Amino acid sequence: MTRVCLITGGTQGIGRETAELLVSQGWAVIVSGRNIAKGEEVVQAIKSKGGEATFIEADVSDQEAVRALHKKALSIHGRLDGAVNNAGITTDTRMIGDASTEEFEKMWRVNVLGVFWCMQEQIQIMKVQKSGHIVNLASIAGLHGILYSGTYVATKHAVVGMTRTAALEYAQSGIQVAAVAPGAIKTDILNDAIAAGAYSEESIAGMFPMKKMGKPLDIAQAISFLLHSDYATGSILEVDGGLGAA
Template structure:
């Protein structure tokens, strides 16, 4: 074991939360959301998995419980404000508190130049990616302010930090998420609440697979854009989310997990 002037150098392991620590994950039935739920449960969290697909949600919860974890599925549609309110009310009625929240639900229907983009599709994305996060954050901030504690992690994207060809409207939604994250971090910094975001690069999820199937990109062309020359996996993002949920000094951070693109 290596030794420093501070003593033995230990590998990083997130401190395990108390058994009552509860985290809500929107878009938790697949991809990054499911991977995050599974990782957090392995670290001692109780998770609330939320999404629109009841069949997938129940399957995730059953899998978690079979492994000895604690989880609940609550059906919700983040594009509907009343559904978001009901989601958080039900979460509180079951567990009585909310220590962490991962606002992961999002969609992308982009595959055109900005001048050819559909207003209807833009409005659909805005309602899920921006208003959905906004409504969730409003509920979460009110709950956590009363508790005087809590961590919120939003799913942004490298599209929230850069421009991307054929993705203008999606880029706009993720820039909005970054802006809301940073503003909330400033506003609630002295309320015991930390707000941060993860900005994934190219991760093998349904959103990216849809773009590939639409012909906007190929997996090879996407991988070639990143210094590591490969796409990431949902667990790569889950690990970053876990770090932010356990951190005591990362509020306002936009953590890029992008295979080195941000360093280029």
């Protein structure tokens, strides 16, 4: 039976790389995001190589949209073997004392409530199946403090906490919950932070023992490992060029 995986934020960067990798491993993927054109482009690219993919437009900051997304995803294949909660944003690169409450609330709805609502829907589906893997996208920001990113750091610490707790709560239900904590990966989020002047690419790379930034494929491979593992529930897998060892 072909395994099915839903990927939020799947139209670019880590999400797209994950979709393409999983399809190459025999999965059928459901790619979700807000940008219809990008979503359809990903699906067509996968189908052109003989893969099975579907795009569903959804905004994870809207709980009703999240419910509709999972209802539609389930109607397509009748099951959900894996879920990758990848959708996330960062909109504020100021010190805590200057940070915007409005921007913090916007990030919280996507990065925390979006993951929370998705996990709720996924758990209900997987409880019926008595099986399933959920992989959340955390960050090194969920394990450390980072200058000029206090509000983003708070959202990713929340993701780590939810991941670990859900792993404990559903360990005997056949549901495995884990997360990947990327370091500096060349994605739109990091490029936006660089463009905003908070960092330079050189200064970011210099923070890591390997003195280089990672690629979306590095994270996709870690996600794939967790989706295939039978004994990694509760793990927060750091993929950060050695930073966690320092």
